[in-house]
Amino acid sequence: MARLLITKTPKVYIGGAFVRSESGRTFPLKSDSGEFVGHIPQCTRKDLRNAVEASAKAGPAWSRRTPYNRGQILYRLAEMIEARSLELANALDLGKGDSSDSRREVSGAVDRLIYYAGWADKYEQVLGCVNPVSAPYFNFTVTEPMGVIGLLAPAEAPLLALLSLLAPVIVSGNTAIALASESHPYPAILLGEMLATSDLPGGVVNLLTGFRKEMVPTFATHRHLRGVGGVANAEERKTIRLGAADSVKRVKLEAVEEKRDWFADNAQSLYAIRDWVEFKTIWHPIGA
Amino acid sequence: MCARTPAKKTTRAARPAPELIFGDLWTFDPAPETADPRLQPRYNLYIGGKFVAPRSGKYFETINPANEKSLAEIALADASDVDVAFEAASRAFPAWSRLPGAERGKYLYRIARLLQDRAREFAVAETLDGGKPIKESRDFDVPMAAAHFFYHAGWADKLAYAFPGTQAVTPHGVVGQVIPWNFPLLMLAWKLAPALATGNTVVLKPAETTSITAMKFAEILDEAGLPPGVVNLVTGAGETGAAVVAHPLAAKVAFTGSTEVGKKIMRATAGTSKKLTLELGGKAANILFEDAPLDQAVEGVVNGIFFNQGHVCCAGSRLLVQEGIADAVLAKLKNRLKVLRVGDPLDKNTDVGAINSREQLEKIRRLVAVGVKEGAELYQPPCTLPTEGYYFRPTLFSRVQQSHRVAREEIFGPVLSILTFRTVDEAIEKANNTSFGLSAGVWTDKGSRILKMSTELKAGVVWANTYNKFDPASPFGGYKESGFGREGGRHGLADYVKLS
Numbered sequence: 001m002a003r004l005l006i007t008k009t010p011k012v013y014i015g016g017a018f019v020r021s022e023s024g025r026t027f028p029l030k031s032d033s034g035e036f037v038g039h040i041p042q043c044t045r046k047d048l049r050n051a052v053e054a055s056a057k058a059g060p061a062w063s064r065r066t067p068y069n070r071g072q073i074l075y076r077l078a079e080m081i082e083a084r085s086l087e088l089a090n091a092l093d094l095g096k097g098d099s100s101d102s103r104r105e106v107s108g109a110v111d112r113l114i115y116y117a118g119w120a121d122k123y124e125q126v127l128g129c130v131n132p133v134s135a136p137y138f139n140f141t142v143t144e145p146m147g148v149i150g151l152l153a154p155a156e157a158p159l160l161a162l163l164s165l166l167a168p169v170i171v172s173g174n175t176a177i178a179l180a181s182e183s184h185p186y187p188a189i190l191l192g193e194m195l196a197t198s199d200l201p202g203g204v205v206n207l208l209t210g211f212r213k214e215m216v217p218t219f220a221t222h223r224h225l226r227g228v229g230g231v232a233n234a235e236e237r238k239t240i241r242l243g244a245a246d247s248v249k250r251v252k253l254e255a256v257e258e259k260r261d262w263f264a265d266n267a268q269s270l271y272a273i274r275d276w277v278e279f280k281t282i283w284h285p286i287g288a
Numbered sequence: 289m290c291a292r293t294p295a296k297k298t299t300r301a302a303r304p305a306p307e308l309i310f311g312d313l314w315t316f317d318p319a320p321e322t323a324d325p326r327l328q329p330r331y332n333l334y335i336g337g338k339f340v341a342p343r344s345g346k347y348f349e350t351i352n353p354a355n356e357k358s359l360a361e362i363a364l365a366d367a368s369d370v371d372v373a374f375e376a377a378s379r380a381f382p383a384w385s386r387l388p389g390a391e392r393g394k395y396l397y398r399i400a401r402l403l404q405d406r407a408r409e410f411a412v413a414e415t416l417d418g419g420k421p422i423k424e425s426r427d428f429d430v431p432m433a434a435a436h437f438f439y440h441a442g443w444a445d446k447l448a449y450a451f452p453g454t455q456a457v458t459p460h461g462v463v464g465q466v467i468p469w470n471f472p473l474l475m476l477a478w479k480l481a482p483a484l485a486t487g488n489t490v491v492l493k494p495a496e497t498t499s500i501t502a503m504k505f506a507e508i509l510d511e512a513g514l515p516p517g518v519v520n521l522v523t524g525a526g527e528t529g530a531a532v533v534a535h536p537l538a539a540k541v542a543f544t545g546s547t548e549v550g551k552k553i554m555r556a557t558a559g560t561s562k563k564l565t566l567e568l569g570g571k572a573a574n575i576l577f578e579d580a581p582l583d584q585a586v587e588g589v590v591n592g593i594f595f596n597q598g599h600v601c602c603a604g605s606r607l608l609v610q611e612g613i614a615d616a617v618l619a620k621l622k623n624r625l626k627v628l629r630v631g632d633p634l635d636k637n638t639d640v641g642a643i644n645s646r647e648q649l650e651k652i653r654r655l656v657a658v659g660v661k662e663g664a665e666l667y668q669p670p671c672t673l674p675t676e677g678y679y680f681r682p683t684l685f686s687r688v689q690q691s692h693r694v695a696r697e698e699i700f701g702p703v704l705s706i707l708t709f710r711t712v713d714e715a716i717e718k719a720n721n722t723s724f725g726l727s728a729g730v731w732t733d734k735g736s737r738i739l740k741m742s743t744e745l746k747a748g749v750v751w752a753n754t755y756n757k758f759d760p761a762s763p764f765g766g767y768k769e770s771g772f773g774r775e776g777g778r779h780g781l782a783d784y785v786k787l788s
């Protein structure tokens with residue numbers, strides 16, 4: 001008799017722990033051929049609030065890590081993904097017939113992390129500067145992470161897009177809560193397991209699965225989220241900017257309609273890091 | 289670590305502060321600035337390179353807050369005027385954005401020079417219309433406005449160097465800008481110079497109470513031969529501003545003003561693809577450590593809050609003073625306040641001029657009354673105020689608690705709230721305990737502490753052993769509810785371009 005397989009219970013990764021939604025709700029995930037895969041947590045705004053709390057706790061220590069250390073941790077995450085690339089590719093296959101893209105997406109995701117890992121100890125040198133003011137002051141501008149950032153992943157490229165959004169946010173010392181692709185959440189479930197083994201402190205990245213319409217309004221209004229990014233449709237973009245106004249939250253959303261090519265070279269940029277830093281200018285007198 | 293270190297005892301607390309009492313011994317002769325501001329009785333809108341009457345035919349009065357007398361009539365632009373202005377800006381955009389950067393830069397250089405030529409005339413006009421002391425408009429507002437044009441002129445043909453690694457740096461299109469009344473000409477310069485250097489065209493609305501220098505500036509644009517429609521100025525109140533923000537041709541909106549209005553603008557642009565930058569209010573902490581050079585620090589604290597009657601978004605309106613020197617600092621501050629000269633803004637000896645408007649004066653009075661009611665200790669020097677016009681005594685509140693409204697809300701007037709702290713950590717905690725994050729000040733003799741404080745303070749600008757310093761090369765802008773985007777320096781350019 002064939003041995004019965006032990007199937008995995010999908011859990012989301014919040015505050016460094018694997019949890020089901022506080023609501024106890026799930027939604028079934030099926031493969032293309034209609035085969036049952038598992039019950040995905042249907043996270044709620046309460047889960048989002050819990051994630052923000054975990055993220056806010058993790059933030060100060062993460063932002064104080066040295067740039068070299070943050071770079072190495074991003075590199076370590078790439079190692080973890082590379083090592084389990086077959087499993088991830090299979091997970092990406094679940095939602096689509098063509099599997100050729102899946103291998104490409106996993107290697108693209110690894111390379112994207114390597115790209116941002118390399119920026120960790122360099123972006124400051126490009127984005128910051130010394131300013132030649134016309135008075136006897138040493139005046140310089142440095143970057144500083146914003147804090148907790150909410151990210152809305154698009155439906156497509158459920159691994160590559162998600163990491164393309166996350167990496168430039170956390171590389172500078174921000175923490176993030178990302179809502180995974182609504183239609184293809186399973187790669188994000190696996191990514192959580194890789195994050196957990198990557199030396200990334202718990203709470204720096206939190207991944208939620210579930211329905212956008214249930215959580216987008218809270219992404220918009222949660223006062224401890226200092227920014228919201230990712231991809232959204234017109235209605236969501238409006239909801240988020242309206243909600244964001246209450247706490248003057250930074251909003252950097254791309255339109256779904258733009259159909260961004262996540263494999264393209266311009267899907268990675270120094271300016272994606274720039275989007276999630278604040279600039280601080282310091283005046284210091286020059287004198288004896 | 290820091291939390292356990294007891295406050296260091298200094299002998300300075302015991303030494304009585306010397307008092308300067310010459311204010312009572314003799315009176316100053318009046319020393320009014322007499323340059324002719326060359327005001328016109330009536331100012332029209334500036335649209336498409338022409339001075340045009342508003343379609344409604346309506347005008348409103350702008351008054352001198354120092355004596356409540358009318359200075360001129362200002363055109364009231366309605367939505368249809370704003371529409372014409374945007375059409376003009378939109379028509380001017382293709383040619384202006386295609387102009388080689390070096391040529392665009394030359395226009396900005398010209399503007400800077402022409403403003404320098406007419407500096408004193410502009411300074412007097414600014415003081416008349418806004419109430420700020422002539423020494424400030426003469427030595428700060430006008431020269432700094434010219435400097436902003438001169439600085440940005442040089443960027444116009446060097447934008448590729450500002451954004452390494454990009455293929456193209458392109459302007460947004462037509463930019464709608466709304467500016468406040470505290471630095472009317474300077475805020476106009478902060479807004480126009482980077483927008484024009486990067487190839488955008490502009491529709492700008494000056495503040496209702498301070499339109500004169502903006503309209504005089506239109507004369508300079510005319511003298512500079514700036515192509516028609518590149519800059520359009522529409523005057524009016526909140527409704528005019530709302531029309532500028534809401535106009536469908538505005539690819540980007542830039543606003544400086546209160547956090548309350550900033551939030552409204554953010555909501556108004558929701559559902560559009562408009563880019564937005566906001567420079568909003570503040571409640572800056574000015575942190576004074578025991579080892580600071582006290583006399584210089586007190587000067588800095590006074591400048592931090594009484595500069596421009598406290599109508600400064602980055603004003604150091606919360607003084608955090610280390611406990612061991614709190615009494616000494618308060619005594620020194622009181623003595624300093626006694627010799628501040630409050631009065632005629634046109635007088636060259638005036639330190640604190642007129643409050644910009646009756647509305648603002650009432651807001652200050654209201655919040656000061658709340659401060660007294662909530663239990664803070666009020667001090668105001670016994671100076672005589674002019675009988676006409678809007679004036680408010682420089683005010684100190686000591687024994688302020690963090691929960692007091694005078695420690696939380698932006699007063700935008702000459703009112704300083706004083707709180708105390710014991711340790712570095714407590715200072716950081718209290719300084720950051722605000723929804724704002726525009727600026728902060730640190731006074732200490734210790735270099736490592738300055739760097740520690742400037743790292744921990746959640747504010748876009750940190751002044752160490754100085755306060756209220758500005759420069760076109762130095763980026764300015766806030767964290768949190770003080771807005772987003774930067775003005776000045778390489779960083780200020782970024783908000784006016786698209787990168788690809």
